[in-house]
Amino acid sequence: xxxxxxxxxxxxxxxxxxxxxxxxxxxxxxxxxxxxxxxxxxxxxxxxxxxxxxxxxxxxxxxxxxxxxxxxxxxxxxxxxxxxxxxxxxxxxxxxxxxxxxxxxxxxxxxxxxxxxxxxxxxxxxxxxxxxxxxxxxxxxxxxxxxxxxxxxxxxxxxxxxxxxxxxxx
Numbered sequence: 001x002x003x004x005x006x007x008x009x010x011x012x013x014x015x016x017x018x019x020x021x022x023x024x025x026x027x028x029x030x031x032x033x034x035x036x037x038x039x040x041x042x043x044x045x046x047x048x049x050x051x052x053x054x055x056x057x058x059x060x061x062x063x064x065x066x067x068x069x070x071x072x073x074x075x076x077x078x079x080x081x082x083x084x085x086x087x088x089x090x091x092x093x094x095x096x097x098x099x100x101x102x103x104x105x106x107x108x109x110x111x112x113x114x115x116x117x118x119x120x121x122x123x124x125x126x127x128x129x130x131x132x133x134x135x136x137x138x139x140x141x142x143x144x145x146x147x148x149x150x151x152x153x154x155x156x157x158x159x160x161x162x163x164x165x166x167x168x169x170x
Contacts, residue, residue, distance in 0.1 A: 021042065022042045023045050023046075024047070025046075028097065030092075035059055047085070048069070048070050048071070051073060083112050083113070090119050091120040094145075114167075117164075120161055124136045124141075139162060150166065150168075150169050152165040
């Protein structure tokens with residue numbers, strides 16, 4: 001898990017995106033790579049959600065912060081309260097969700113009105129590793145799915161990834 005930091009170092013971009021007061025939900029957290037970083041950046045609640053119990057158990061072994069809530073739940077149907085989250089993080093996960101529309105609707109439900117979605121995902125090109133190119137989503141794919149959001153900013157988390165910050169359209 002820690003060799004991932006050579007490719008994807010969250011300290012290079014997360015501190016400018018997460019504030020100390022933010023309530024954050026990471027959907028599709030896997031083994032918790034980002035959970036610990038998020039927990040250090042905010043004093044508020046961090047929800048780490050994945051439907052794979054083994055991933056959540058691994059995350060619990062590596063991430064030991066009192067502000068983290070681990071949920072073994074479907075990203076499209078969570079127990080997170082409505083309108084309670086400031087930032088949703090989708091880190092290398094959204095392309096894997098079977099029902100993207102349901103996850104999108106869940107994100108809209110849990111986000112506060114001024115909430116933001118932070119996307120970190122693989123560039124839609126052959127990078128030599130990572131998921132197959134045909135399952136990857138590019139920037140335009142995200143903007144098409146997140147039709148009630150607009151692009152606030154872009155960033156480059158690594159040479160192999162792109163980053164987007166999306167905010168609700170007013």
